[in-house]
Amino acid sequence: MPGAGREELERIRIETTNWDATEYRDAGCGQLTGDWADRTVRLAGWVHRRRDLGGVLFVHLRDRSGLVQLSFGPDWTTAPAAEIAASLSPEDVIQVEGRVVQRPESAINPEMKTGEIEVLVSDIEVLSGSDPLPILVAVPPEEDLPSEELRLRHRVLDLRRPEMLRNFEIRHRATRAARAALSDMGFIEVETPFLTRRTPEGARDYLVPSRLHPGEFYALPQSPQLYKQLLMTAGFDRYFQIARCLRDEDLRADRQPEFTQIDVEMAFVGEEDVYAACERMLQRVFAEALSEDIATPFSRLTWSEALESYGTDKPDLRIPWKLVDFSAALTGIGFGIFDAALEAGGRVRGFVAPGGAVLSRSALDKLDEIARAAGARGVLWTKRTADGYSGPVAKVLGGSAGEALARQFELAEGDLVLLVAGLDRETSPPLDAVRRAVATELDAVGATSAWLWVTEFPLFDADPETGRPTPSHHPFTMPRETSPERLREEPLAVESRAYDLVLDGTELASGSIRCHDAEMQRAILEVLGMSELEIESRFGFLLEAFRYGVPPHGGFALGMDRLAAMMVGAESIREVIAFPKTTAARGLMEGAPSAVDAAELADLGLRPA
RNA sequence: GGGGCUGUAGCUCAGUCUGGUUAGAGUGCCGGUCUGUCACACCGGAGGUCGCGGGUUCGAGUCCCGUCAGCCCCGCCA
Numbered sequence: 001m002p003g004a005g006r007e008e009l010e011r012i013r014i015e016t017t018n019w020d021a022t023e024y025r026d027a028g029c030g031q032l033t034g035d036w037a038d039r040t041v042r043l044a045g046w047v048h049r050r051r052d053l054g055g056v057l058f059v060h061l062r063d064r065s066g067l068v069q070l071s072f073g074p075d076w077t078t079a080p081a082a083e084i085a086a087s088l089s090p091e092d093v094i095q096v097e098g099r100v101v102q103r104p105e106s107a108i109n110p111e112m113k114t115g116e117i118e119v120l121v122s123d124i125e126v127l128s129g130s131d132p133l134p135i136l137v138a139v140p141p142e143e144d145l146p147s148e149e150l151r152l153r154h155r156v157l158d159l160r161r162p163e164m165l166r167n168f169e170i171r172h173r174a175t176r177a178a179r180a181a182l183s184d185m186g187f188i189e190v191e192t193p194f195l196t197r198r199t200p201e202g203a204r205d206y207l208v209p210s211r212l213h214p215g216e217f218y219a220l221p222q223s224p225q226l227y228k229q230l231l232m233t234a235g236f237d238r239y240f241q242i243a244r245c246l247r248d249e250d251l252r253a254d255r256q257p258e259f260t261q262i263d264v265e266m267a268f269v270g271e272e273d274v275y276a277a278c279e280r281m282l283q284r285v286f287a288e289a290l291s292e293d294i295a296t297p298f299s300r301l302t303w304s305e306a307l308e309s310y311g312t313d314k315p316d317l318r319i320p321w322k323l324v325d326f327s328a329a330l331t332g333i334g335f336g337i338f339d340a341a342l343e344a345g346g347r348v349r350g351f352v353a354p355g356g357a358v359l360s361r362s363a364l365d366k367l368d369e370i371a372r373a374a375g376a377r378g379v380l381w382t383k384r385t386a387d388g389y390s391g392p393v394a395k396v397l398g399g400s401a402g403e404a405l406a407r408q409f410e411l412a413e414g415d416l417v418l419l420v421a422g423l424d425r426e427t428s429p430p431l432d433a434v435r436r437a438v439a440t441e442l443d444a445v446g447a448t449s450a451w452l453w454v455t456e457f458p459l460f461d462a463d464p465e466t467g468r469p470t471p472s473h474h475p476f477t478m479p480r481e482t483s484p485e486r487l488r489e490e491p492l493a494v495e496s497r498a499y500d501l502v503l504d505g506t507e508l509a510s511g512s513i514r515c516h517d518a519e520m521q522r523a524i525l526e527v528l529g530m531s532e533l534e535i536e537s538r539f540g541f542l543l544e545a546f547r548y549g550v551p552p553h554g555g556f557a558l559g560m561d562r563l564a565a566m567m568v569g570a571e572s573i574r575e576v577i578a579f580p581k582t583t584a585a586r587g588l589m590e591g592a593p594s595a596v597d598a599a600e601l602a603d604l605g606l607r608p609a
Numbered sequence: 610g611g612g613g614c615u616g617u618a619g620c621u622c623a624g625u626c627u628g629g630u631u632a633g634a635g636u637g638c639c640g641g642u643c644u645g646u647c648a649c650a651c652c653g654g655a656g657g658u659c660g661c662g663g664g665u666u667c668g669a670g671u672c673c674c675g676u677c678a679g680c681c682c683c684g685c686c687a
Contacts, residue, residue, distance in 0.1 A: 049647075049648080049649095051645095051646050051647065051648095051649050051650095052643085052646095052649090053643060053644060053645070053646060053649070053650090054642070054643035054644065055643075055644030055645095056644040056645060056646080057644095057646090058645080058646055058647065058649085060647070067647095069646090069647070071645085071646090073644070073645095074644085089638095090637090103645090104645075106645075107645050107646075107647090109646090109647060111647085112647075115647085132619070132637080132638060133619075133620090133637080133638095134619060134620080135619080135620060136619095136620065136636085136637070138648085139620095139648095140636075140648040141648065142648085143620090143621070143635090143636075143648085144620090144621050144622085145620095145621090146620055146621075147615090147616085147620090147621090147679070147680085148679065148680065149616095149678070149679045149680085150620080150679095152679090199687090202686080202687035203685085203686050203687075204685090204686085222686095222687085223687095225687090247686060248686095249685055249686045250610095250684085250685060250686080252681085252682080252686090253680085253681070253682095255686070373682085373683085470687070471687045472687085473687070474687045475687065476687095477687095528687090572680095582678085582679065582680085583679075583680065583681085584678080584679085586678095588678095588679090
């Protein structure tokens with residue numbers, strides 16, 4: 001995962017713009033340097049920690065810019081001020097006046113950015129006191145954070161922690177850089193409606209009852225997809241929006257009901273133009289938010305290459321190993337499972353984990369569980385040892401088959417081969433899961449982040465239950481090299497001009513060249529099972545717009561929350577969302593959702609449940 | 610909709626497997642000592658509906674059933 005280590009974040013902090021003096025203060029706490037020595041300053045902020053040594057008393061004063069030490073002593077602090085200082089509680093908001101001085105040599109704190117100076121406080125005022133805290137803001141190092149439930153319930157206190165404020169500073173820098181990069185490339189930011197028309201495909205919509213039209217509902221947007229295509233038709237040429245999107249689906253560590261996308265669309269472009277624009281934007285985002293250079297152009301893999309070599313459409317290329325086909329080498333040598341798989345139209349696929357023989361039996365059992373959880377019967381393995389092979393497959397590798405295997409796949413002593421047999425669509429997910437698990441276990445995940453465009457997705461997938469075509473990306477994607485007639489005849493064979501951007505195994509963005517041909521668009525919607533009437537009522541406004549001259553266009557939407565989470569090194573996007581929902585989609589702090597009284601419902605034409 | 614983990618002092622946890630005296634620790638909080646600390650140190654004190662409800666038992670934090678909440682995963686997320 002890319003992302004800034006602690007030291008790096010400190011460096012980023014130093015580059016933060018200095019704050020102008022205000023009615024209450026002359027600078028931010030963390031912005032005081034040796035240059036301020038001997039100056040009298042006013043500061044304001046929160047009491048982070050207090051250390052009362054009897055005769056002298058220290059306070060770490062905190063604001064978003066950082067910490068600075070205040071020093072109270074009989075020689076420079078008035079008696080009433082000293083009395084106030086002695087009674088301060090953590091998180092009291094105070095304002096002080098004092099003189100900035102170089103600390104005595106022995107008292108310099110090299111761990112602290114402002115550790116060379118301190119403020120000898122002459123006067124203090126408590127602007128707002130704090131009750132005892134339900135959760136600590138100044139969490140001692142090595143102490144666990146409070147449970148996420150309490151962090152969310154007391155989010156205001158949780159957000160005060162410097163780590164959290166830093167997350168949001170980095171997120172802000174990333175957003176700002178994206179805006180600047182896109183603006184410089186000629187994109188203009190346009191807002192699209194929040195109260196939209198319901199389109200029943202895809203995710204569940206959040207619905208808003210219409211008071212003026214009882215029984216009718218607006219839908220909150222799942223994405224600005226159709227609006228941005230209409231903007232292209234309207235000649236906006238290059239559009240972007242830092243867009244909030246809403247989907248009423250179950251939550252995950254990387255999924256919230258409302259989330260933010262950098263939504264981009266361009267006219268008169270092909271894939272290469274979109275890739276270039278996106279890469280330029282991300283380059284600037286990483287440069288300006290993390291001072292990190294990312295190399296462009298990003299790698300490319302077609303969707304089918306990705307599945308063949310990695311078993312997934314979002315491979316983590318930090319792991320060097322590729323999946324290979326062992327069918328020829330391992331069938332017909334007396335191992336029933338392999339022969340049966342081949343006979344059923346499947347293959348024996350797997351990968352070589354160099355040095356993997358060090359894995360213990362229990363580690364291999366764990367891999368077997370991972371493979372089962374991903375839908376396989378299990379994972380088979382063999383270790384290349386000094387005298388041949390060991391493991392469940394070893395018994396058929398004693399003779400020439402084993403030698404041929406070693407030669408063909410360049411197996412060295414100490415290597416581990418992991419194998420799953422069956423139909424590709426069944427073996428791909430477990431192979432992907434096992435590949436990632438083994439790499440983590442063996443510490444074989446590279447340190448350099450891996451950007452990847454996955455291209456040429458199929459236009460449709462077959463619904464596993466009904467076998468009917470469903471959109472692989474979305475129904476407004478341009479097919480590759482086909483006609484409306486062929487599309488209707490053999491929809492599942494058609495490739496699309498859709499693409500995904502993958503970073504270290506996480507899907508960060510996806511997009512496509514759009515269908516700008518009304519006839520082709522109708523054919524796609526028909527293949528999805530819509531009648532002429534349905535197409536007209538749901539998408540008539542789009543098709544009508546396409547009748548008056550529509551430029552070829554395409555774009556992408558990039559998940560801003562996931563990007564920000566990866567940039568700050570967080571496991572969950574909740575760490576980069578100020579007020580996120582729980583996995584049950586509740587706001588613990590404000591208490592959302594909440595009941596509404598019957599009169600209010602009646603006004604909206606609704607009855608209580 | 611399904612599976613898993615967690616719930617004990619304000620907070621983080623131990624104790625639950627193997628039921629038994631007054632449920633412990635660290636931290637925070639309150640009081641005290643201390644002039645160079647920076648997770649200050651030291652002394653003293655207060656603080657508990659063991660998530661909630663029911664059951665088994667002479668006896669339940671501990672065993673059983675249900676339920677609520679938080680988190681992780683599958684389904685779902687064009």
